[in-house]
Amino acid sequence: MFEFLLSEDQKKVRDEAEELVKWVPRQMILDMDSDKIKFPTEFLREAGKRNLLGTRYPKCWGGRDMNWVTTATLMEEIGTLGYIFSCVFGVGAELVCDALILHGSDFLKEKYVKPLLRGEIFAAECLTEPRGGSDFFGTSSIADDRGDHFLLNGQKRFIVGAEGADYFLVYAKTDPTAEPHKALTCLVVDRGPGVDVKYVYGLMGCRGGGAGRIVFRG
Numbered sequence: 001m002f003e004f005l006l007s008e009d010q011k012k013v014r015d016e017a018e019e020l021v022k023w024v025p026r027q028m029i030l031d032m033d034s035d036k037i038k039f040p041t042e043f044l045r046e047a048g049k050r051n052l053l054g055t056r057y058p059k060c061w062g063g064r065d066m067n068w069v070t071t072a073t074l075m076e077e078i079g080t081l082g083y084i085f086s087c088v089f090g091v092g093a094e095l096v097c098d099a100l101i102l103h104g105s106d107f108l109k110e111k112y113v114k115p116l117l118r119g120e121i122f123a124a125e126c127l128t129e130p131r132g133g134s135d136f137f138g139t140s141s142i143a144d145d146r147g148d149h150f151l152l153n154g155q156k157r158f159i160v161g162a163e164g165a166d167y168f169l170v171y172a173k174t175d176p177t178a179e180p181h182k183a184l185t186c187l188v189v190d191r192g193p194g195v196d197v198k199y200v201y202g203l204m205g206c207r208g209g210g211a212g213r214i215v216f217r218g
């Protein structure tokens with residue numbers, strides 16, 4: 001990131017990210033690349049302890065009241081460790097928490113955002129399906145509204161962080177007859193019975209990031 005674009009506070013966060021990068025043991029990177037570590041729990045814990053996750057969110061939910069420039073700067077620093085570090089750093093704290101901060105209830109923010117930003121729990125975002133990822137509105141997973149709960153059935157693919165996630169942000173159809181953008185709902189699903197996760201891909205440059213496939217069975 002160009003120095004002149006950064007405020008003093010942002011430079012400080014960038015320096016903190018550099019410190020985090022230096023903290024990562026070389027062996028951790030090698031173990032991830034050889035799939036001995038399937039998900040970098042220790043790295044995300046450390047990032048959370050240092051208050052580097054979700055810095056652009058309000059302080060009351062665990063962020064630091066910063067902005068996207070800060071996020072981009074952090075991602076750039078962390079990406080020096082390898083693409084997959086930025087990817088897992090961003091999936092939970094940026095993709096999942098962004099949806100919850102913007103659209104979730106205070107209950108969800110309390111239960112799922114705060115501990116994630118402290119580095120205590122982890123999350124994955126489940127959009128892509130076996131039939132394709134670009135066609136977002138073609139999602140074929142179904143969440144049937146049963147009044148006091150949803151019955152979710154479907155499969156997801158290429159889900160970064162699936163291996164380590166404690167919960168999943170899942171896009172599913174709740175009204176298959178509605179026009180596409182009104183047919184989908186985003187659900188928070190805890191890991192548990194009926195959620196089958198397989199770490200399968202061995203993606204070049206992405207090993208150790210927990211990418212897996214998930215089947216939701218009722």
Ligand SMILES: Cc1cc2nc3c(=O)[nH]c(=O)nc-3n(C[C@H](O)[C@H](O)[C@H](O)COP(=O)(O)OP(=O)(O)OC[C@H]3O[C@@H](n4cnc5c(N)ncnc54)[C@H](O)[C@@H]3O)c2cc1C
Binds near residue numbers: 133160
């Ligand atoms: C490393 C990695 C991590 C990922 N992490 C996640 C994750 O955490 N969560 C998640 O949900 N998904 C994840 N994905 C999946 C990713 O979002 C999808 O790969 C992406 O959306 C593309 O979908 P697809 O691979 O099924 O390709 P397809 O959608 O089948 O597309 C195949 C090709 O056709 C082209 N194409 C598709 N539709 C059209 C069209 N209408 N017009 C013209 N061309 C078209 C595409 O550009 C592409 O070249 C990950 C993928 C990778 C590789």
